[in-house]
Amino acid sequence: TFINSAGFYAVAGHTQAEREAFAKSFAQIASHLTVLLAPALRLDTVGGYTQYRAFGSLAIMFSIWALASASGAARGNEERGLVEVVLATGLSRVRIVAAQVAAFAIASVVASLAAGAGLMAGAIAGQESFPLVPVIEAALVLAALAVACYTAVFLVAQLVAPRMATGVAGALILALFLLNSLSRSFDSLHALRWLSPFRYYELSRPLPPGGNFDATATTVLLAIAIVAGGLAALAFHKRDLGSALFALPASARPPAYDATAARHRRDPDRRDPQERGPGPAAWTRGLAASAGG
Numbered sequence: 001t002f003i004n005s006a007g008f009y010a011v012a013g014h015t016q017a018e019r020e021a022f023a024k025s026f027a028q029i030a031s032h033l034t035v036l037l038a039p040a041l042r043l044d045t046v047g048g049y050t051q052y053r054a055f056g057s058l059a060i061m062f063s064i065w066a067l068a069s070a071s072g073a074a075r076g077n078e079e080r081g082l083v084e085v086v087l088a089t090g091l092s093r094v095r096i097v098a099a100q101v102a103a104f105a106i107a108s109v110v111a112s113l114a115a116g117a118g119l120m121a122g123a124i125a126g127q128e129s130f131p132l133v134p135v136i137e138a139a140l141v142l143a144a145l146a147v148a149c150y151t152a153v154f155l156v157a158q159l160v161a162p163r164m165a166t167g168v169a170g171a172l173i174l175a176l177f178l179l180n181s182l183s184r185s186f187d188s189l190h191a192l193r194w195l196s197p198f199r200y201y202e203l204s205r206p207l208p209p210g211g212n213f214d215a216t217a218t219t220v221l222l223a224i225a226i227v228a229g230g231l232a233a234l235a236f237h238k239r240d241l242g243s244a245l246f247a248l249p250a251s252a253r254p255p256a257y258d259a260t261a262a263r264h265r266r267d268p269d270r271r272d273p274q275e276r277g278p279g280p281a282a283w284t285r286g287l288a289a290s291a292g293g
Helices: 002-012 016-030 046-079 082-088 093-125 132-159 162-182 197-202 215-238 259-266 278-292
Strands: none
Touching: 002 016, 002 046, 002 093, 016 046, 046 082, 046 093, 046 132, 046 162, 046 197, 082 093, 093 132, 093 215, 132 162, 132 197, 132 215, 162 197, 197 215
């Protein structure tokens, strides 16, 4: 964020006329990137430019961070045997999940505030000041999105097999992201985009002048995190370590592993003479007759 905010003054200029010209030209570029980023607002200001360039991209980066962190906490620690060690101390599974979610929430808040601090530092470098309240609001929304993605991934990891957890959860996060971003171009997706946490994230744009902080949308993100985290804790409590909550049914017919029998069937010279057919028997009688003659 510091690079984006400090760089704004280098590319946009310092006069209002220069910044308006920059905003007009940059808006044309932004109109072709709606599949990735929300529409820009007040690109002639450092707040609007940083909201679009930095916090728009940070939403994608934080969701990827949540995916990697949650899948590692939910399944990676089990494969390394760390969960068994923690359970041996007497800590319950529900408290393990709560501690992991809380740790990630704290880390995401710190990282979000650091991003906001970078914006303020960049504004100071451009010889401007930036209000603190919008920075805190932007950091709160970004952290809420990250925690919502984290708990959603943690929940999915409980439902499927360990080796499928990261792939399935990644596909879910990508689908939710595309559901929201593509709804900007396809009206048929407008009703479904409310299923995506990314939709609630982009409803708040507190950094540009005239922007807004949507408290209701942020509350929904926090509610998603609480509900998904609670369901993940419940699923972890119900399933066995190293397994999925919903395991695929096993085959009713047990597989055969008798390699000797299989090799016996494949080798025609080791089969019963009755199974070899008339060819080998005729050759045997012919050779015997020739020897007797």
